[in-house]
Amino acid sequence: MSFREKLTSGKFTVTAEISPPKGTDITGMMKEAGMIKDVVDAVCVTDNQRALMRMNPLAACSALSHEGFETIMHMTCRDRNRLALQSDLLGAANLGIKNVLVMSGDYPTKGDHAGAMPVYDLDPVQLLGMISRLNSGFDLSGNSLLGKTDFFAGAVSNTELTEAAFIKLGKKVKAGARFIITQAVFDAGKFSGFMDKFQSAGGKQIRVIAGIIPLRSEKNAQFLNSNIAGVKVPDGVIRRLKSASSPGDAGIEMAADLIKELRGVCDGVHIMPVGTHENTRKLLEMAGI
Amino acid sequence: MIVSKQKEFRDILKTVKEKNIFIIGCGKCAKKQHLGGEPEVLEMKKKLKVSGKKVIGWTVLSSACNIGSWDEVLSQNPAVGKAEALLIMSCGGGVSIISSVAPQSAYPALDTLSLGGVCRDSVVMEQCNMCGECDIQFFAGICPIGQCPKGMRNGPCGGAMEGKCEVDERNCVWEEIHKRLESLGRLQLIEEIREPKDHSKRRRRD
Numbered sequence: 001m002s003f004r005e006k007l008t009s010g011k012f013t014v015t016a017e018i019s020p021p022k023g024t025d026i027t028g029m030m031k032e033a034g035m036i037k038d039v040v041d042a043v044c045v046t047d048n049q050r051a052l053m054r055m056n057p058l059a060a061c062s063a064l065s066h067e068g069f070e071t072i073m074h075m076t077c078r079d080r081n082r083l084a085l086q087s088d089l090l091g092a093a094n095l096g097i098k099n100v101l102v103m104s105g106d107y108p109t110k111g112d113h114a115g116a117m118p119v120y121d122l123d124p125v126q127l128l129g130m131i132s133r134l135n136s137g138f139d140l141s142g143n144s145l146l147g148k149t150d151f152f153a154g155a156v157s158n159t160e161l162t163e164a165a166f167i168k169l170g171k172k173v174k175a176g177a178r179f180i181i182t183q184a185v186f187d188a189g190k191f192s193g194f195m196d197k198f199q200s201a202g203g204k205q206i207r208v209i210a211g212i213i214p215l216r217s218e219k220n221a222q223f224l225n226s227n228i229a230g231v232k233v234p235d236g237v238i239r240r241l242k243s244a245s246s247p248g249d250a251g252i253e254m255a256a257d258l259i260k261e262l263r264g265v266c267d268g269v270h271i272m273p274v275g276t277h278e279n280t281r282k283l284l285e286m287a288g289i
Numbered sequence: 290m291i292v293s294k295q296k297e298f299r300d301i302l303k304t305v306k307e308k309n310i311f312i313i314g315c316g317k318c319a320k321k322q323h324l325g326g327e328p329e330v331l332e333m334k335k336k337l338k339v340s341g342k343k344v345i346g347w348t349v350l351s352s353a354c355n356i357g358s359w360d361e362v363l364s365q366n367p368a369v370g371k372a373e374a375l376l377i378m379s380c381g382g383g384v385s386i387i388s389s390v391a392p393q394s395a396y397p398a399l400d401t402l403s404l405g406g407v408c409r410d411s412v413v414m415e416q417c418n419m420c421g422e423c424d425i426q427f428f429a430g431i432c433p434i435g436q437c438p439k440g441m442r443n444g445p446c447g448g449a450m451e452g453k454c455e456v457d458e459r460n461c462v463w464e465e466i467h468k469r470l471e472s473l474g475r476l477q478l479i480e481e482i483r484e485p486k487d488h489s490k491r492r493r494r495d
């Protein structure tokens with residue numbers, strides 16, 4: 001069953017993040033993906049994440065799909081204008097990529113090419129709208145396409161949102177986002193609050209996949225809190241990591257418990273480990289998936 | 290107002306190889322920002338001298354980007370004719386206007402940053418990005434093309450932390466837009482989807 005079918009049929013869906021290599025050698029990426037083969041429904045392939053230059057996710061997705069993985073291609077607005085975005089999307093469709101996850105993209109000064117021209121020709125709402133047009137057989141200028149796309153498009157969101165950010169999330173849905181992958185969740189209660197608000201604002205048809213980061217240590221948690229927007233590791237979690245004899249195991253246990261709690265709340269989870277996927281299989285087993 | 294900043298003096302020295310220099314300040318934006326008025330021009334003169342250059346004259350034009358003719362500049366500042374190079378303490382607009390009429394090389398002493406303004410005596414940066422099709426009314430007069438580093442037109446990106454922009458010290462522009470639209474009672478404007486900008490409107494000469 002495809003990612004799209006599984007998610008839209010209401011089955012709990014699992015995705016995991018994979019980064020393309022910095023270089024041409026995909027052996028490491030394939031090994032990473034191999035660790036989660038058959039336990040995730042799709043791998044999410046990042047697009048120069050944190051503005052660090054890496055292999056194009058389009059090429060990485062293509063390589064992964066040859067090995068039998070279903071992929072979700074990340075697409076940021078940072079590096080390409082509307083011409084490049086559209087031609088990449090047509091190319092992606094031709095390579096059999098079916099799912100796209102849209103985001104604005106970290107600003108170039110955060111990464112390893114600080115002097116790069118920040119493009120942002122389109123914003124995520126506009127990019128989602130453009131994908132909807134490609135899906136209906138037209139490009140952004142209204143020209144008809146020789147063969148239309150059929151992308152299942154998603155957007156990202158934080159779960160603690162200001163009013164302005166919440167309104168924008170609604171616009172992403174209006175523009176064509178069919179699923180949302182959230183920033184890492186650590187507090188099931190707060191996350192339920194987000195789900196209630198989202199659903200009562202008309203997001204009922206939209207599938208929500210909660211981001212999960214299995215924490216490795218107290219330091220790791222503190223780092224996320226002070227450096228990653230939209231991440232808030234609660235004090236209780238930090239205390240448990242601090243007192244645990246093996247903080248890594250405690251992190252996996254907490255993540256597994258969280259996934260169990262989230263099963264009734266949202267439509268899936270998205271695993272974003274710090275480092276490798278060596279523990280992802282174990283985590284999902286512990287969570288009963 | 291065009292917002293600029295002073296170049297590092299050593300970078301100026303690196304590029305200006307000529308010895309006999311004439312300094313031109315600008316009496317408008319650069320003066321207002323204390324970057325190209327008389328005191329700054331005199332300071333520059335002093336520094337150049339110490340570094341072994343010969344400053345054969347200086348002037349502060351009423352505005353560097355608005356020049357009738359080079360003859361007019363010459364008649365008021367005859368020394369300029371003997372200069373090997375001009376050092377212009379104005380925005381890039383001023384440097385390019387002077388370059389188009391002066392026979393010598395003109396060097397910029399400032400880095401031009403953005404189109405801003407002055408409000409209650411403080412300089413505000415990046416108010417407008419000169420997009421060629423102004424629709425700032427949708428954003429309560431706070432232009433996201435000019436003020437949001439990512440130019441987001443439909444709401445904030447996910448990078449803001451505690452209301453601070455992902456990119457630098459500014460407050461997230463979209464929180465400000467939201468606040469002001471709310472106080473104007475026009476929040477419905479933020480709910481409307483803004484289509485991509487038509488960049489063909491930019492920099493066209495017709």
Ligand code: SF4
Nearest residue numbers: 417418420423424432
């Ligand atoms: S909409 Fe365009 S012209 Fe108007 S303030 Fe913004 S950048 Fe300037």
Ligand code: SF4
Nearest residue numbers: 437446454455461462
């Ligand atoms: S944090 Fe706000 S101002 Fe900064 S780039 Fe994002 S949307 Fe723009």
